[in-house]
Amino acid sequence: MEVGDDLLGRVKILENRFHGEISQVANDQELLRLKACYLGKQGHLAEVLRGLGQMPSEQRPLLGQEANRLKQVIDHSCRDTLKRFEDEKKQKKLAQGVVDLTLPGRSAVLGSAHPLRQTMEEVEDIFLHLGFSIFEGPDVEQDYYNFAALNISANHPARDMQDTFYIDGDFLGGHVGPPLLRTHTSPVQIHVMESHKPPIRMIAPGAVYRRDSDITHTPMFHQVEGLVVDQEVRFSDLQGIVALFLRKFFGKRGVRFRPSYFPFTEPSAEVDLACAACEGKKDKSACRLCSGTGWLEVMGCGMVHPNVLRHVKYNPEKLTGFAFGMGIERMAMLRLGIPDIRLFYENDLRFLRQF
C-alpha cells in the first residue's frame, strides 16, 4: 500500500473517530478540549499533515483537500454543539423563573368616582356635545326661586308633591320667607334666565331634597334639569332632544311621550322608556321592573309655562322654550341594575368598587 492511500485513510478514520467522540461530549469545556485535540498544533489533523512531505506530489492536493474538509466538518460540528449547549443553558435559566400566573398582581389600587357622579358626568357629556351650557345653583334656596317663579303659588296643590325642608332661623331677610332646601333643580332655570338673554340652552345638575324617606325615596337625591329658550322652539324640538339623549344614554330603546302635568310647563309630558326586561315579550304582566306596563318612567318635560317666562321678564309672545328634568338615581339604577336607591347612600366599598 502507498503512503498517500494510507494518509487519506487516516483522515477518514479521524473523521469517524471525531463523530464518535463529539457525541459523548457533555459540556462546553469538554468540547473545547476535543476541538483542540483534533485541530490544535499538536492535534490529530496536524499529525496527519506532517506526513504530507512523504507523499507523491500528485496526491498532495487531494490530501490537502481532504484535510481541509475534515477541518471544516469539525469546526461546524463544534460550533453547532456549542450553540446547542448555550441554548440548553438559556432554556434551563428561563425554566427557573416561571411565575404562578394565579398569584395576585401588584399595582396601585385605583379608586373610583361614586356611581351617581359617573352617571351625572355621562349625562353632562351628552348635553355638552349637543351644545348645552352647564349652570349650578345653591342648595339653600328662597321660596320665590323654588316655587313662586315656577308658577307654584303658596297654596298650589303641587306643593303636596314636593314636601319641603325649611331652614330654622332668620336668614335672607324676612320679606322672602324662610330659606328652604330646593326640592328640584328648576330654580337654576330662573337664576339663569334672570342673568342671561336668550337664546338659552343649558342643563343644571345638582342635589335636591324632599321630606320623604322610604324604600323608593331618599330625602336627598340628584337631578339634572334642562332648559332651552329661544324664538320658535317647539314641543317637537323637545321630543327630538329628549329622545336623542335617551338613545345615547340607554342605547336604542323605545321612547314615548305621555301627557302629564307640571306647574312650570305646559303642555307637559312624562317620558317613558321601553322596559328592557320585557321588551319584545308577549306576556309583560309578570314583569316586576315595569309592573307589567312595558314602560319605565324616566323623565318629565314640557314647554315652559308662559307665567314662568313672565316672571323673568321674557315675552311669551316672542319666546318659547322647553324644560326637562330627570332623577340621576333612577337613571343609574336602570342603567346599572341597582335594585335599591338606598344603596347609593350606604357607601359600602363593596358597592362603590363595582363601578
Next chain:
Amino acid sequence: MRVPISWLQEFVPFTMKTGELAHRMTMAGFEIEQILNLAGEEVLEVNITPNRGDCLSIQGMARELAAILRCPTQLPRSQKQRGTLQKIKSLPQFKVKVSAKKECPRYAVLFMDNIAIGPSPVWLQDRLSQVGVRSINNVVDLTNYLLWETGQPLHAFDLDKIRGNIINVRRALPEEKFLDLRGEEHQLSQNDLVVADAEGPMALAGVIGGKDSEVDEGTKRVAIECAFFNPDAVRSTARRLGIATESSYRFSRGVDPSQIEAVLQRITQLILELAGGSPISGYVDISNHSVKNRAISFHPSSIRRLVGTDWKLSEMKQIFQALGFRMAGSGDRWRVTVPAFRRDLSEEIDLVEEVVRLGGIGRIPETFPALKSGQQEVPIDFYEKRKMRRLLAGVGLSEAIHYSFMDPEDLRKFDESLLTKAVTLANPLGLADSILRPSLLPTLLKTVAYHHHHKILDVRLYEWRKVFQRHDGDISVPSRVGTIEEPEMIALALSGRSLFHHWSGKGEVNFYELKGVVERLLSGMGVKNPSMTRTEQSFLHPGKSATLSVDGMNIGFFGELHPEVAAHFDLRHNIYLGELSWAGLKGHMRQDRSFRPYSMFPWVERDLSILVDQGVTSGALQKAILQAGLGLVQEVELFDVYQGDKIPVGKKSLAFAVRLGRNDRTLNDSQVTEMYDKMVSILTQQFNAEIR
C-alpha cells in the same frame, strides 16, 4: 284614585278591553298605574294630576273618558228629575248661618227625619271596598258613595246632637279646641274654618267631622251638609294640622259648586231607598257664589308655533266639543268658552295642551331646535374638578356620597366648636337628620366605622360635597341678615393596610401615606410650595397631624384621628383623615404650565448618610443640601431613616441619594468630590451632623 270599571260603565257605554282602555286613558294624561281585581271586578288605579280636581270622581272620570273616546255620557237619572226636593229659605226654630262668607261661598244643608241607621247592602259595601273606603253604616256610606260618584264631599251630622239649634260656618276662635271623629284633639287657630253649633266646632270645614256630632246606631234625624269651601282655606287647615282626608283632598283641588242641588237630590233618593226616613221641609242653600264660565281666546295657528305639527281645524273643533267647550269666532281668532269646573283652564296654552292631549301626542314628530348661539358656558372650575376627581381615583380613593343632613350628637362628639356653624332644619325627618353638615368628616368617619363593623378594615374613601355654614346676622342692623354659605370640601379617610400592601411586601397605612396622598393631589393640580405646620384641630392626634397652607392661607388639614375621638365613634383601628377646601386649592392652582428643560447628560449619584440629633427635620437637611449644591443638585431623595440601638440614644440617621449634574455637560470626578465635601462641611457646621 280607584275607578271600578262597572261604575264607570254606568255613565259611559264602552265595550273595549280594559287593557286598551288603560292605554287610551294613559295617553290622554290619566296614567293607569295598575289594573286591580277587587270584589270580583276590574278596578283601575288612576293617577290624577293635581290640576284635574274635576276628575276626582267616577262621574268626572266618565266625562273625561267620553271626551277621549268621543262618545256621549249618561248622567244619573235623579239629576234629570229635578224638583222633588224643595229649596227653602229657613227652617222653623233652626238657624243655618254662614259668618265666613269668603271661605264658604256656598253652604247647603238637608234635614231628614225617621232615619233607620243600619248596615249597608252588599253592593254598596263592595263599591266602597273597591275604592278603598271602610263601610260604617248606611247613611255615612251613602255620603262616601256620593263623594266618589260626584266628587262632592258630604257630611252627615246627627241633628239631635247639634246644640242650640244652629249651624254656623265661621272661623275658629282663639284657643278653641276640636275633637275629630278619629278621637284626636286639635288646637285650632283663627285661620281655621269650622262648622259650629251654639257651643263649639262640630267639624273642621271640608276636612273632618267631629266626635260629638257623629252619626251612630242611635241616630234618628240627620243634617247632611253639601258645601263649597274655599280650596285655600281647606288646604291650609289640612296642612297645618296634618290631616289628609278624601274630603280635604277634593276641596283643596276645587269641587264643582254647580252640582250641589243635583247631589242633594240624589242622596235624598238613596237615603229613602236604603235608610227610610223623610225629608224635613226641604233644604237650605246659602249662596254667595255665582258660576261664571270663562272665555279664552285661541289662535289655531299657535298649535304649529308651539307644538311643531298641525291638526285640522275640524279636528280641533271636535276635541273642544267633546270636552264641552263652546266656540265662537272664525279664521285664526276663536273664542272658546270652557265649563266652570275646568279650573285648570285660563289661557291659550291650556287649550293647546287639550289639543295635544286628546289629539294624540304620538302625532308630534321629533325635530331639533336651531343652534343659534355658539356660546357654551360651563362653571369656571368644571374641568379642574374633573381632573381632581381623576387624581383622587388615582391615589386609590373611592368616592362616597352621604346625605347633607347629620346628627348634632355626632358633631358634638367630633368637634363641639363646629356646632355654632351648623344650619338647623325647622322640620327635619328626625333628630338624627336635623342639621346640615358643617363638616364632611363625622359622617365619613361613621362610614369608616360601618366598614370596620363589617370586618372590612382596608378603607380608602373620599367625599367631595358642599358643607353648609351659618353666619348669623346682626338683629340690630336690618341690612345685616344672616347668610348660609355652601363651600365645597374634599374629605379624605384612610385605614387598614397600605395602598402598597401586597403578598410580596406588607405595610399599614400611616401618616406618611396620607401625606403622600395629599402631596400627590396638590402637585397634580399644580399647587406649588404647600407648607405644613403642626395643627390645632382638636379631633386630630397632636403629634401626627398637619395644617396645610399656601401663601399663608390655610387650605386644609390632615392627620391621624385623635384616639379619644376614635373611641367616641367606636373605632379601634388607626384612622387617617383630611379635609381640603376646594376654594383654597382652586385659588392656588398654577395655570401656566410650560416646558422646563432637563439635562441631556447622565447625572452622578452620591449617597449621604447623616447622623443628627432627633430634633433635626429631614426637610431642613434637604434644604441645606440643595443650597450647598449651588444649582448642581438635580434631585435629592431620602431613602432611609434609622433610629435604634445601632446608633447613640437621641440620634437618628438619615440617608439621602444626591444626584448631581449640569444641563450643558457631564460633571467630572473632581467637581463631584468638591461638591460632596462642601455639602458635608455645611451639614456638619449647621446641624452638628456626623457623616457615616
